[in-house]
Amino acid sequence: MTGSRGYRPAWQGFDWALPGRLNMAEQALRGPGDQVAIIDLAGGVRRDVTRDDLRGMVDGLARYLAGRVAPGDRVGVLFSQSPWCAAAHLAIWKIGAISVPLFMLFQQDALASRVENSGLSIVLTDADGAALLGDLAEPVMAAEVGVRGDPVVFADTGPEDPAVLIYTSGTTGKPKGALHGHRVLTGHLPGVSVSHDYLGQDGDCLWTPADWAWIGGLFDVLMPGLALGVPVVAARMAKFSTEGCANIIREGAVRNVFFPPTALRMLKAADQNLRGLRSVASGGEPLGAEMLAWGRQAFGLAINEFYGQTECNMVVSSCSVAFPVRPGCIGQPVPGHEVAVIDEAGQHTDEEGDVAVQRGSASMMLEYWDNPQTTAEKFRGDWLITGDRGVWDGDYLRFVGREDDVITSGGYRIGPAEIEDCLLTHPDVATVGVVGKPDALRTEIVKAYVVCREGADVRAEDLQAWVKQRLAEYSYPREISFLDALPMTVTGKVIRKALKARAVAELEALQ
Secondary structure: OOOOOOOHHHHOOOOOOOOOOOOHHHHHHOOOOOOEEEEEOOOOOOEEEEHHHHHHHHHHHHHHHHOOOOOOOEEEEEOOOOHHHHHHHHHHHHOOOEEEEEOOOOOHHHHHHHHHHHOOOEEEEOHHHHHHHOOOOEEEEHHHOOOOOOOOOOOOOOOOOEEEEEEOOOOOOOOOEEEEEOOHHHHHHHHHHHHOOOOOOOOOOEEOOOOOOOHHHHHHHHHHHHHHOOOEEEOOOOOOOHHHHHHHHHHOOOOEEEOOHHHHHHHHHOOOOOOOOOEEEEEOOOOHHHHHHHHHHHHOOOEEEEEEEOOEEEEEEOOOOOOOOOOOOOEEEOOOOOEEEEOOOOOEOOOOEEEEEEOOOOOEOOEEOOOHHHHHHOEEOOEEEEEEEEEEEOOEEEEEEEOOOOEEEOOEEEOHHHHHHHHHOOOOEEEEEEEEEEEOOOEEEEEEEEEEOOOOOOOHHHHHHHHHOOOOHHHOOOEEEEOOOOOEOOOOOEOHHHHHHHHHHHHHHHO
C-alpha cells in the first residue's frame, strides 16, 4: 500500500501553503473588532469578550512582558478556562516568546518538574494560581496588568519558530515537553473543522470540559475557534457534573462540543440527553460501537472521533457529513497529514503495525525540549512513530492499542480497547481498564479491572460470559477485579501502566 488513504477529494491538491512570516497570535486575533471571541461564564454571569476586548488584554500583557522577556524565553500560563488564559498565550506569542501551559490541578511536584525543565522565570496567572505556584517562579497577576497603551507590533516569526511547549500527560513515562512552532495552529485547523462536520457554520459556538492547559483544550478548541471566528465558551467546573455540563451548554448557546471519552461515559451513566447540538467530537480513547450508538440517541447525531497526540495532533478524524462513521474505527486521515501503518522496516503494511505520521504535518512538534536522544527515537526515517498500534479497515484506521498495551496471549495479539468496548456494553459496567497479566503458560492473560454502576450486582463470570458471546473465545478476560475507581491521568485517560503494575503485584503476592 502506498499513498494517502481517506476521502480523496479533500486530499487532492492540498497544500499547507505556510507563509514565510507567521505569528499565531496574529492568526487568532484577526476578524471584526465587535465580533464575540470568548463567552465567559466563569463568574456565574455571562460576559461576552469581543475581539477588541481581547486585543486590549493581549497588548497590555505584551507590553508588560516585552521589557522582561526576550524572544525564545519561556513564560508559564497557569489558569483555568478564562479570557485571561487566552490573552496570556496570545501575548507571549505576540512578542516571540514561548508559552508553557500549566494545569491548575497539578500538585507541587508536577509544577516543579515543568518549571525546572522548561526554565521558567515568569508565570502569568491569577490569585489561585499564584498560591499553587509558591516560590517556584515569579507569579504575575494578569488581570492587574494595565490594558491601556499603544498596540504592540507582532514579532517577526515564521512557521518553524518555537511558540508553545506542551508537556505530555505521562501515560507511558515521565512527561516530556513537546516544542511546537507557530505553524501548529494551522496544522490543527483541518482536523478541528472536519471533526465538527465543517466548523464555522452560522451559529456555531464551541466548548469543551477539557482544560485549556492541554493540547485538546488549547488547540482542539480555544485557538482554532478564535482563528475560525467561532465563539468559544470559557466555563470552569470545580468537578465535572452532567447537570453542570447541561447548564453550560444552555447558558452559552453551545452548538459544538469536544467531549473526552470519560465525560461521555459519565453522561451516558447519568442518562443525560443533550439535544440541540450540531456536532460532538471526541478523542483520546476509542469509543466503541456502544458509545457511538448511545451518542446517536442522546445527541441526535453521530459522534466524530479524532486521533492525535501532543507530539502531532488531529491527524485522523471522522466526519459524518463526508463519510459514514464506522464503529471500531477512528476515522480517516485528515487532509494535509500523511498517516500510515508501517512495519519495523518502515514499510507500509496492510497488517497490524505502528501508526505513524510522515514529516511535513503542520501540527508535528519541532522536537522534545532539551532531549535530542528521545526526539531521534520518536522517528523511524521520515515517520513519527506514535507508539500506537493500528490496522487499516479500507480507508479507515482501526485503533488496536498502545504498543505497550497490546496483550500477547496464547500466540494471539489482543488489543485491550475492543475488550473494554465490549464490557462497556454490559448494563452494570460504568468503566473498565484491560491489561495483560504475566502468565507462565500463555505469556499473558487478559485481566480486566471493572468499576460497576451504583447498585449493580454482577459477578465476574457473568462478564466473562458476556465477552465470550460477543468476541473471540481467546480474548475474554480470564481474571476480573472490581474497583471503586480506575487510575486516570488529569486528561481522563485510563493509566494502563498503573493497572499493569497492579496485576504484576497481584501475581508476585501469590508467589
